[in-house]
Amino acid sequence: MSMKKTPAAPTLRPSDPAPPAPKLTLGQPLKVAALTVGKLADFDPGVQQRQKWAEHAAPDSASVAAAGALNDDAAPPPEPSEGAMARARRIAESYSKKSGSFLHPDPTVTEGVLLGLGRHIDELKRPLCPCRFYPDKQAEIEHRTWVCPCDDMQIYKYCHCLLFTNEQGLPITEHLPEDHEGRRIWGHVPDPDPSKGRALKDRAAEREEERRRRKS
Numbered sequence: 001m002s003m004k005k006t007p008a009a010p011t012l013r014p015s016d017p018a019p020p021a022p023k024l025t026l027g028q029p030l031k032v033a034a035l036t037v038g039k040l041a042d043f044d045p046g047v048q049q050r051q052k053w054a055e056h057a058a059p060d061s062a063s064v065a066a067a068g069a070l071n072d073d074a075a076p077p078p079e080p081s082e083g084a085m086a087r088a089r090r091i092a093e094s095y096s097k098k099s100g101s102f103l104h105p106d107p108t109v110t111e112g113v114l115l116g117l118g119r120h121i122d123e124l125k126r127p128l129c130p131c132r133f134y135p136d137k138q139a140e141i142e143h144r145t146w147v148c149p150c151d152d153m154q155i156y157k158y159c160h161c162l163l164f165t166n167e168q169g170l171p172i173t174e175h176l177p178e179d180h181e182g183r184r185i186w187g188h189v190p191d192p193d194p195s196k197g198r199a200l201k202d203r204a205a206e207r208e209e210e211r212r213r214r215k216s
Protein backbone atom coordinates (compact mmCIF):
# COMPACT_ATOMS: atom_id res chain seq x y z
CA MET A 1 0.00 0.00 0.00
CA SER A 2 1.42 3.37 -0.87
CA MET A 3 1.77 5.79 2.01
CA LYS A 4 0.64 9.36 1.63
CA LYS A 5 3.50 11.71 2.50
CA THR A 6 2.66 14.12 5.29
CA PRO A 7 3.86 17.69 4.79
CA ALA A 8 6.29 18.98 7.41
CA ALA A 9 4.86 21.24 10.11
CA PRO A 10 5.00 24.86 8.94
CA THR A 11 7.67 27.17 10.31
CA LEU A 12 6.02 30.26 11.74
CA ARG A 13 7.75 33.60 12.16
CA PRO A 14 6.67 36.25 14.67
CA SER A 15 5.44 38.43 11.79
CA ASP A 16 3.22 35.67 10.37
CA PRO A 17 -0.54 35.93 10.85
CA ALA A 18 -2.26 33.05 12.62
CA PRO A 19 -2.79 30.17 10.19
CA PRO A 20 -6.37 29.84 8.94
CA ALA A 21 -8.45 27.29 10.84
CA PRO A 22 -9.24 24.35 8.56
CA LYS A 23 -12.91 23.42 8.47
CA LEU A 24 -13.75 20.64 10.92
CA THR A 25 -15.94 18.03 9.32
CA LEU A 26 -17.93 15.48 11.23
CA GLY A 27 -16.00 12.74 9.49
CA GLN A 28 -12.60 13.91 10.56
CA PRO A 29 -12.28 14.53 14.28
CA LEU A 30 -8.57 13.88 13.97
CA LYS A 31 -8.33 17.24 12.24
CA VAL A 32 -8.94 18.78 15.64
CA ALA A 33 -5.19 19.17 15.84
CA ALA A 34 -5.07 21.20 12.65
CA LEU A 35 -8.11 23.22 13.65
CA THR A 36 -6.50 24.15 16.90
CA VAL A 37 -3.49 25.63 15.14
CA GLY A 38 -5.73 28.51 14.23
CA LYS A 39 -7.33 28.71 17.64
CA LEU A 40 -4.24 28.89 19.79
CA ALA A 41 -4.05 32.63 19.31
CA ASP A 42 -7.21 32.82 21.45
CA PHE A 43 -5.37 31.73 24.56
CA ASP A 44 -1.73 32.24 23.78
CA PRO A 45 -0.17 35.54 22.81
CA GLY A 46 2.81 34.21 20.93
CA VAL A 47 3.73 32.52 17.74
CA GLN A 48 5.85 30.08 19.74
CA GLN A 49 2.81 28.37 21.17
CA ARG A 50 1.27 27.91 17.72
CA GLN A 51 4.53 26.47 16.48
CA LYS A 52 4.52 24.02 19.36
CA TRP A 53 1.05 22.85 18.44
CA ALA A 54 1.97 22.47 14.78
CA GLU A 55 4.86 20.25 15.82
CA HIS A 56 2.62 18.34 18.19
CA ALA A 57 0.01 17.74 15.49
CA ALA A 58 2.51 16.36 13.01
CA PRO A 59 2.97 12.86 14.50
CA ASP A 60 -0.77 12.27 14.73
CA SER A 61 -1.28 13.59 11.22
CA ALA A 62 1.42 11.26 9.93
CA SER A 63 -0.26 8.26 11.52
CA VAL A 64 -3.64 9.18 10.18
CA ALA A 65 -2.34 9.97 6.72
CA ALA A 66 -0.66 6.55 6.67
CA ALA A 67 -4.08 5.03 7.19
CA GLY A 68 -5.61 7.18 4.47
CA ALA A 69 -7.90 8.84 7.00
CA LEU A 70 -6.89 12.35 5.96
CA ASN A 71 -7.73 11.73 2.33
CA ASP A 72 -10.46 14.24 1.57
CA ASP A 73 -11.69 12.00 -1.25
CA ALA A 74 -12.36 9.12 1.13
CA ALA A 75 -15.96 8.46 2.10
CA PRO A 76 -16.72 10.12 5.43
CA PRO A 77 -17.16 7.73 8.33
CA PRO A 78 -20.71 7.27 9.62
CA GLU A 79 -22.19 9.69 12.10
CA PRO A 80 -22.12 8.38 15.65
CA SER A 81 -25.46 7.35 17.10
CA GLU A 82 -27.18 9.62 19.62
CA GLY A 83 -26.65 7.00 22.32
CA ALA A 84 -22.91 6.82 21.61
CA MET A 85 -22.58 10.61 21.65
CA ALA A 86 -24.49 10.78 24.93
CA ARG A 87 -22.15 8.20 26.42
CA ALA A 88 -19.06 10.06 25.16
CA ARG A 89 -20.39 13.28 26.64
CA ARG A 90 -21.10 11.62 30.00
CA ILE A 91 -17.56 10.27 30.12
CA ALA A 92 -16.09 13.68 29.33
CA GLU A 93 -18.23 15.68 31.73
CA SER A 94 -17.98 13.29 34.66
CA TYR A 95 -14.25 12.66 34.24
CA SER A 96 -13.36 16.34 33.94
CA LYS A 97 -15.04 16.90 37.32
CA LYS A 98 -13.54 13.80 38.87
CA SER A 99 -10.02 14.62 37.65
CA GLY A 100 -10.04 18.32 38.48
CA SER A 101 -9.57 19.36 34.85
CA PHE A 102 -11.63 21.38 32.35
CA LEU A 103 -13.12 20.52 29.00
CA HIS A 104 -11.39 22.55 26.28
CA PRO A 105 -12.84 26.10 26.24
CA ASP A 106 -13.29 25.96 22.44
CA PRO A 107 -16.42 23.82 21.89
CA THR A 108 -15.33 22.90 18.35
CA VAL A 109 -12.28 21.15 19.81
CA THR A 110 -14.33 19.34 22.46
CA GLU A 111 -17.04 18.34 19.99
CA GLY A 112 -14.48 17.05 17.51
CA VAL A 113 -12.97 14.72 20.10
CA LEU A 114 -16.43 13.62 21.30
CA LEU A 115 -17.41 12.74 17.73
CA GLY A 116 -14.39 10.48 17.46
CA LEU A 117 -15.10 8.87 20.80
CA GLY A 118 -18.76 8.38 19.84
CA ARG A 119 -17.79 6.74 16.58
CA HIS A 120 -15.50 4.32 18.40
CA ILE A 121 -18.25 3.54 20.91
CA ASP A 122 -20.52 2.52 18.03
CA GLU A 123 -17.80 0.60 16.23
CA LEU A 124 -16.00 -1.04 19.15
CA LYS A 125 -18.37 -0.62 22.10
CA ARG A 126 -15.53 1.18 23.88
CA PRO A 127 -14.39 4.85 23.86
CA LEU A 128 -11.02 4.27 22.21
CA CYS A 129 -9.01 7.50 21.93
CA PRO A 130 -9.77 9.09 18.53
CA CYS A 131 -6.50 11.01 18.25
CA ARG A 132 -4.29 8.07 17.34
CA PHE A 133 -3.88 5.54 14.55
CA TYR A 134 -4.14 1.84 15.49
CA PRO A 135 -3.05 -1.02 13.23
CA ASP A 136 -5.56 -3.25 15.06
CA LYS A 137 -8.31 -1.51 17.03
CA GLN A 138 -9.62 -4.71 18.63
CA ALA A 139 -6.15 -5.60 19.91
CA GLU A 140 -5.82 -2.05 21.22
CA ILE A 141 -9.03 -2.43 23.20
CA GLU A 142 -7.53 -5.45 24.96
CA HIS A 143 -4.47 -3.40 25.98
CA ARG A 144 -6.78 -0.79 27.53
CA THR A 145 -4.00 1.85 27.34
CA TRP A 146 -5.95 4.19 25.06
CA VAL A 147 -9.49 3.60 26.26
CA CYS A 148 -10.71 6.99 27.46
CA PRO A 149 -9.80 8.17 30.04
CA CYS A 150 -6.51 6.63 28.92
CA ASP A 151 -3.55 5.57 31.04
CA ASP A 152 -1.69 8.84 30.38
CA MET A 153 -4.69 10.74 31.73
CA GLN A 154 -5.17 8.52 34.77
CA ILE A 155 -1.46 8.40 35.58
CA TYR A 156 -0.23 11.87 34.59
CA LYS A 157 -3.46 13.85 34.00
CA TYR A 158 -2.22 14.48 30.44
CA CYS A 159 -4.69 14.43 27.54
CA HIS A 160 -2.97 14.84 24.18
CA CYS A 161 -6.35 15.27 22.43
CA LEU A 162 -6.95 18.44 24.50
CA LEU A 163 -10.31 17.13 25.71
CA PHE A 164 -9.22 17.48 29.36
CA THR A 165 -7.11 20.60 29.91
CA ASN A 166 -6.51 23.45 32.30
CA GLU A 167 -8.96 26.36 32.26
CA GLN A 168 -7.09 28.04 29.38
CA GLY A 169 -7.20 24.96 27.14
CA LEU A 170 -3.61 23.84 27.67
CA PRO A 171 -2.78 20.20 28.39
CA ILE A 172 -1.62 19.54 31.97
CA THR A 173 2.01 18.40 31.82
CA GLU A 174 3.21 18.87 35.40
CA HIS A 175 3.24 15.15 36.21
CA LEU A 176 4.75 13.87 32.97
CA PRO A 177 8.28 12.45 32.86
CA GLU A 178 10.77 15.09 31.70
CA ASP A 179 11.42 13.28 28.42
CA HIS A 180 7.73 12.80 27.53
CA GLU A 181 6.76 14.49 24.27
CA GLY A 182 4.08 16.48 26.10
CA ARG A 183 6.75 18.13 28.25
CA ARG A 184 8.99 18.79 25.28
CA ILE A 185 6.16 20.41 23.34
CA TRP A 186 4.21 22.30 25.98
CA GLY A 187 6.75 22.80 28.74
CA HIS A 188 5.56 22.74 32.35
CA VAL A 189 1.79 23.33 32.59
CA PRO A 190 0.72 23.13 36.26
CA ASP A 191 -2.09 20.91 37.47
CA PRO A 192 -4.98 23.23 38.45
CA ASP A 193 -6.19 20.80 41.14
CA PRO A 194 -3.58 18.27 42.29
CA SER A 195 -6.01 16.93 44.93
CA LYS A 196 -8.09 15.26 42.19
CA GLY A 197 -7.45 12.65 39.51
CA ARG A 198 -4.43 10.45 38.81
CA ALA A 199 -6.05 7.32 40.23
CA LEU A 200 -3.37 5.18 38.55
CA LYS A 201 -0.38 7.37 39.42
CA ASP A 202 1.43 4.42 41.04
CA ARG A 203 1.63 2.76 37.63
CA ALA A 204 3.92 5.34 36.01
CA ALA A 205 6.96 3.00 35.85
CA GLU A 206 4.82 0.27 34.27
CA ARG A 207 3.44 2.77 31.75
CA GLU A 208 6.90 3.97 30.73
CA GLU A 209 8.03 0.37 30.27
CA GLU A 210 4.99 -0.24 28.06
CA ARG A 211 5.74 2.93 26.06
CA ARG A 212 9.25 1.59 25.34
CA ARG A 213 7.96 -1.84 24.35
CA ARG A 214 4.91 -0.91 22.27
CA LYS A 215 5.66 2.67 21.17
CA SER A 216 2.05 3.36 22.05
Ligand code: SF4
Pocket: 113, 128, 129, 130, 131, 146, 147, 148, 149, 150, 151, 152, 153, 158, 159, 160, 161, 162, 163, 164
Ligand atom coordinates in the same frame (compact mmCIF):
# COMPACT_ATOMS: atom_id res chain seq x y z
S1 SF4 B 1 -5.82 11.47 25.18
FE1 SF4 B 1 -6.67 10.06 26.68
S2 SF4 B 1 -8.02 11.27 27.97
FE2 SF4 B 1 -7.63 12.44 26.11
S3 SF4 B 1 -9.34 11.95 24.74
FE3 SF4 B 1 -7.66 10.56 24.24
S4 SF4 B 1 -8.09 8.76 25.53
FE4 SF4 B 1 -9.33 10.42 26.36
